[in-house]
Amino acid sequence: MNARALSILGILFLALGLLPAAASARAVPLGEGHGKRPLTAKRPAPLTGRVLVRFHPGVDAAVRGRALSRSRVVDTVGQVSVLSPSDEAAGTLVERLRRNPAVEYADLEHTLYAFGSSNDPHAWKQWGHTKIRSREGWDIGRGSTSVKIAIVDSGVDFGHPDLRYRYAGGWDFVNGDATPDDGNGHGTHVAGIAAATGNNAVGVVGVGWYSKILGVKVLDSRGDGTEAGVSKGIRWAADKGAAVINLSLGGPEYSRTLADAVSYAQGKGALVVAAAGNDGSNVATYPASFPGVIGRGCDESR
16 A cells, blocks of 8 residues: 555545544544534535526626626636625526526525534544554555645644644635634544644544645534535645545535536546535435545444
8 A cells, every 4th residue: 555545545534424433633622613513414505695607618708797787796616606696586596597598507505514523532542543454554654745635624723733744735715815724623623534643642643644734624613614615625625736635524405516626626636535424314415426526424433
């Protein structure tokens, strides 16, 4: 097993929808994080009140302008415009845009959310390393600084002793700055499982000790985000050379904008891994259910 494969193995583990006994990279118990609540695939995905629209290739600016005259473009994701309706309901705007032959698709935007983190008081035992036999892998390789793992989540606490040397860059798509601080704890938890520094007598150990982390904040302090925000984070990570993009988040609604972002990342050579939820149901969640994505459910120590 080479260093790249070991890092990918780590992501396969961290992508569990619920990690009942996985160790947190935070210095405080995960249960003390902000906004903690049970999260399942059956949870409704609230609408954001915005509309995602993509025009067919080659549509000129005048046609686009007329189609969008009763709305305001508040953001863009690749070729997708994020609209805020001006004088009509979002659903009415979607119906009108879908009747326009210049429009490839128009959808209501939904909220995406983090899938559950562990607050188990015995998290430090890290039974997961035994289950995936990572200790045997460490005899061969322990990750590589040339491998970038993107944690697209609630941010990452790079001030944590186990993560301070893993920083490879980051961006905050919630607040629009280059400091992806974690106000929830979920993203830091995931980053620690992937690449917490090993053999340093501090905290826990990740699967890829030496792999680098791209911290991509797309979820707020409650663990909620938008389809547009998550899609922008995926594209940014791919452009920054992420070998693996982890998405321990999602929702039950299919999103063409999110699907486009995943396809874009895959086209850049990134392996996209996503949690499938943690409610033990057969309800499909996205992005875990997109083609080519490694969707992973939860596991238990026994």
